[in-house]
Structure formats: structure tokens, C-alpha cells
Amino acid sequence: MTLSERIRTILDETKVEATALAKAAGVTKGTVSQWLTGDIKSIKLEYAVGIQEAYGYNAVWIVMGKGPTKAAIFDDPRPKPVVPPQKKPRKEKAETGEPTPLTYIANVQNYREIPVVGRAQGGLPDRIWTDGDYPVGATEQFAQLASADPQAFLTPVVGDSMIPRFNPGEFALVEPGTEPELEDDVLVRLNTGETMIKRLLSRRQGIRLGSYNDSEVFTFEKEAVTWMYYIAHPVPARKIKSRL
Known part of the structure; x- marks a missing residue:
């Protein structure tokens, strides 16, 4: 069936x-x-x-x-x-x-320090990683998480458009090495400097993005998007640690 x-x-x-x-x-x-x-x-x-x-x-x-x-x-x-x-x-x-x-069996060797970078709305640079694999805009905060992506990073959730999947005060685990598919959650950086967490609805005739708690759909030309990264899952604030 x-x-x-x-x-x-x-x-x-x-x-x-x-x-x-x-x-x-x-x-x-x-x-x-x-x-x-x-x-x-x-x-x-x-x-x-x-x-x-x-x-x-x-x-x-x-x-x-x-x-x-x-x-x-x-x-x-x-x-x-x-x-x-x-x-x-x-x-x-x-x-x-x-x-x-x-x-599943959790392998503790897969857990590592994943840095918190910028904010989900604004504050993220055009380029997240340098050629030396150093995260641009990394803060003193991090979380011990499992991710196969060596360039994975966390970003705070700002705004309520993605409730209940992502709530303000939580963090999103972003994995740039995974190609987003339709219905995936994504972190999108626009040429205007705005950065947002949305759902990828379509790639036809531009990039269409939506939310979870409202019906508004955003459509952007591909040239208007600086980058779009796959989001694996939300991370609660209690998982975040600080080196200070």
C-alpha cells in the first residue's frame, strides 16, 4: 500500500x-x-x-x-x-x-561543542564560516549536541511565526551541509540583510517560504537569497552553556 x-x-x-x-x-x-x-x-x-x-x-x-x-x-x-x-x-x-x-543507541563520541552564532532575525553575517573553518559571529555560548555536520551551528529563535515547532527563547540547530528538501525548516539569509526561520514550501518560480501558525507565504527570487540552510531541530535554552 x-x-x-x-x-x-x-x-x-x-x-x-x-x-x-x-x-x-x-x-x-x-x-x-x-x-x-x-x-x-x-x-x-x-x-x-x-x-x-x-x-x-x-x-x-x-x-x-x-x-x-x-x-x-x-x-x-x-x-x-x-x-x-x-x-x-x-x-x-x-x-x-x-x-x-x-x-537507537546514542554514541557519545558524536557529541561535541556546537557554537551559538548571531540571532535568527538580523545579526548573522553574509558568510558564516571563514576559510579556516572559524565561525564568524560566534558567541561565548555553545551546546553539547550530536551532529554529523562539521559546520553545524546554533542560532536563537526570535519571533513567534514558527510556533509550536520553534518557540522564542529556544535555539535552532542549523546544518549547512544538508541540502534542504520541501517541507524542511530552513534558516534563510536575504540580500537585504534580514535572516528568518521558515518552512521551505516550493522552489518553483522562486523560493516560497511559510510559517506554522499563520497562512502568510513569502516568495523570493533565487537571486534575493544569499544562503538557505537546513535546520535539524529545535534545542531548548537549558541545553545552552557559556564559557564565561
Whole structure:
């Protein structure tokens, strides 16, 4: 069963409109339409989690087409640390009849000091890194985080247009080495000097950017954009440390 068929099944069984499903997933109605037509053939786990929480459909089934259609429990199926076997034997887990959760093993060697650079609106330079791999505009603040991008940096979130994904006072983990895809969160620097955190909606006939808590869409010519970087995820302020 394709993603299109799985989304259609949810709409048919719940009798909800595409607009309601889009709100639950945290995407636009246009994205739901593209799921249905097959123009977008995959769905992010975070969107599937929103659908599970609203309508009870198993997020793993929504993303991969595997496992039971309905979630046995309304737990967040996003990656969790592996539970040691002696504390929770595999046999006990099998007897519960619950879907096998996605798991990962955190490698402490991947964690390093990632610097805080400038502000999310203004204050960021045209060029973030020097030829000597020194971050321009780096502050005395940093966070111990895991990132495969050697040029990753953090920037404070300013403004409320990206609530609830990004809240004022939090930080955004930016990974310049990852090419942004449609529906990704991005940090965009304009030739005017303005810098903003937005969602990448389209690259056709210019770069179209949107927000999470309003319907306003911004369209810019490609020449008007100095750079556009992928944002991996938000980082809470309590993770930020200072060398002072």
C-alpha cells in the first residue's frame, strides 16, 4: 500500500477533511493533497505522530506501511534509547502485543561543542564560516549536541511565526551541509540583510517560504537569497552553556 493509499484510508475511515488532517499533522492542506496524488511519496515521522495522536493510526504504519494500522497505545513512536534486556526481557515485550518501537543507541563520541552564532532575525553575517573553518559571529555560548555536520551551528529563535515547532527563547540547530528538501525548516539569509526561520514550501518560480501558525507565504527570487540552510531541530535554552 502506497502512502497515497494509506492517507486515503485514514480520510475515508475517519470521515475527516484534508484540512483537519493537515492541522493534526502540522502541514499545509496542499501537502496532504500532494500525499494523495502521489507527488510526495514519503512522510516525515513527526507528521505521522501528529496523525496518530489525533486519530489513533499507527505512525510506523503511516510512514512505512508496516505493522498494525491502528496504534495499540498512544505513545510517541519516535526513537527512544534501547532498554537493557535485564530490565525488560525481550520475551515480556513480545507478550504485550505492542508494535516494536523504533530505537537507537546514542554514541557519545558524536557529541561535541556546537557554537551559538548571531540571532535568527538580523545579526548573522553574509558568510558564516571563514576559510579556516572559524565561525564568524560566534558567541561565548555553545551546546553539547550530536551532529554529523562539521559546520553545524546554533542560532536563537526570535519571533513567534514558527510556533509550536520553534518557540522564542529556544535555539535552532542549523546544518549547512544538508541540502534542504520541501517541507524542511530552513534558516534563510536575504540580500537585504534580514535572516528568518521558515518552512521551505516550493522552489518553483522562486523560493516560497511559510510559517506554522499563520497562512502568510513569502516568495523570493533565487537571486534575493544569499544562503538557505537546513535546520535539524529545535534545542531548548537549558541545553545552552557559556564559557564565561
